[in-house]
Structures are given as structure tokens and as C-alpha cells.
Amino acid sequence: MAFFDKLGDLAKNIGDKTTDAIETGKLNSKIGSETAAAAAQLQKVGEFYYAKFAAGEQVSPEALEFCQAAAAHYAAAEKAQAEIDRIRAENDAARAASSAVAAPPRSAAGPACTSCGAVNAPGTRFCGSCGAKLR
Ligand SMILES: [Zn+2]
Incomplete structure (x- = not known):
């Protein structure tokens, strides 16, 4: 009888482990989505302070440091975009010039x-x- 009791315990144990694995998977998924939602809210906090900074309002020294760093990155991105625009304009001009020459x-x-x-x-x-x- 003890043998069958042990078998029963083993089956119950495996069943519990499977249930635990499913439950853990669900909880891990929840951790992921809740953490992502929190990060999205934190980004809004950053955007809130950056809007104040951009409008010339006073922000705390800690926030000011981050806002200035963000502003420098935005400026660098704008510079890169201007470079793309310049290259495109140059190519367009070169194309127009060569087609003007090619067509007699x-x-x-x-x-x-x-x-x-x-x-x-x-x-x-x-x-x-x-x-x-x-x-
Ligand atoms: Zn022909």
C-alpha cells in the first residue's frame, strides 16, 4: 500500500510542479508588462520636465542636468538630419545638372x-x- 501511496505522492508532486510552472510563467509575464507600463509612465515624467525646460521654466537642478543632456542629443539628431537634407539636395542638383547635359x-x-x-x-x-x- 505504501508503494501506491508513494506513486500517488509522486504524481501529485509532478502535477504541482506543472501548476507552479504555469503560474510562474503568468507571473513573469505580469512582471514584464507591469515593468514596461512603469517605464512608460517614467518617460512621461521626463517629458513633463523637458516641456517645462523647453518653455524656459525653472526645473530642479537634478532635472535640469538631464534636460540639458536630452537637449544636446536632440541638437545632434537635428544636425544629422540637416546633413541628410544637404546630401539629398546635392544629389538632386547633380541629377538635374547631368540630365540637363544628357538631353540635347x-x-x-x-x-x-x-x-x-x-x-x-x-x-x-x-x-x-x-x-x-x-x-
Ligand atoms: Zn531606338
């Missing part, structure tokens, strides 16, 4: 092929490059 004035040349883009001699009926009929 139509009056001096013949018809441009609608199929391959080659410029043909005036009066040509078929593209000298790809053979397509010219309009």
Missing part, C-alpha cells in the same frame, strides 16, 4: 526614339540604335 536640344537633333531613347538624325524614320519606328 530637340531642335538641333532629330527625333528621339520612344523605345530606347537614342536621338536620331533629323528626318530619320527608323531608330539607328534599336530599329524601332520613329514618330
Whole structure:
């Protein structure tokens, strides 16, 4: 009888462990979501003080230090964005300049092929490059 009692205890033990594992998993998940929610609230605290700082209001010396550091990071991000804008503008200008050079004035040349883009001699009926009929 003692043997079966032990078996029963063992089964109960395993069952308890499984229940514990499920419960622990749920609790770990709760810890994760509650910690994330707290972090989101703390971020709001930071944004609250930063808005005061940005508006020129007085903030405590401790908060001021963090706000100044954040402002320096925002400034660095803005500088990087300005650099991106400058590079894009340069590329756009270069592209516009090269396309202006590449396209010869139509009056001096013949018809441009609608199929391959080659410029043909005036009066040509078929593209000298790809053979397509010219309009
Ligand atoms: Zn062609």
C-alpha cells in the first residue's frame, strides 16, 4: 500500500510542479508588462520636465542636468538630419545638372526614339540604335 501511496505522492508532486510552472510563467509575464507600463509612465515624467525646460521654466537642478543632456542629443539628431537634407539636395542638383547635359536640344537633333531613347538624325524614320519606328 505504501508503494501506491508513494506513486500517488509522486504524481501529485509532478502535477504541482506543472501548476507552479504555469503560474510562474503568468507571473513573469505580469512582471514584464507591469515593468514596461512603469517605464512608460517614467518617460512621461521626463517629458513633463523637458516641456517645462523647453518653455524656459525653472526645473530642479537634478532635472535640469538631464534636460540639458536630452537637449544636446536632440541638437545632434537635428544636425544629422540637416546633413541628410544637404546630401539629398546635392544629389538632386547633380541629377538635374547631368540630365540637363544628357538631353540635347530637340531642335538641333532629330527625333528621339520612344523605345530606347537614342536621338536620331533629323528626318530619320527608323531608330539607328534599336530599329524601332520613329514618330
Ligand atoms: Zn531606338
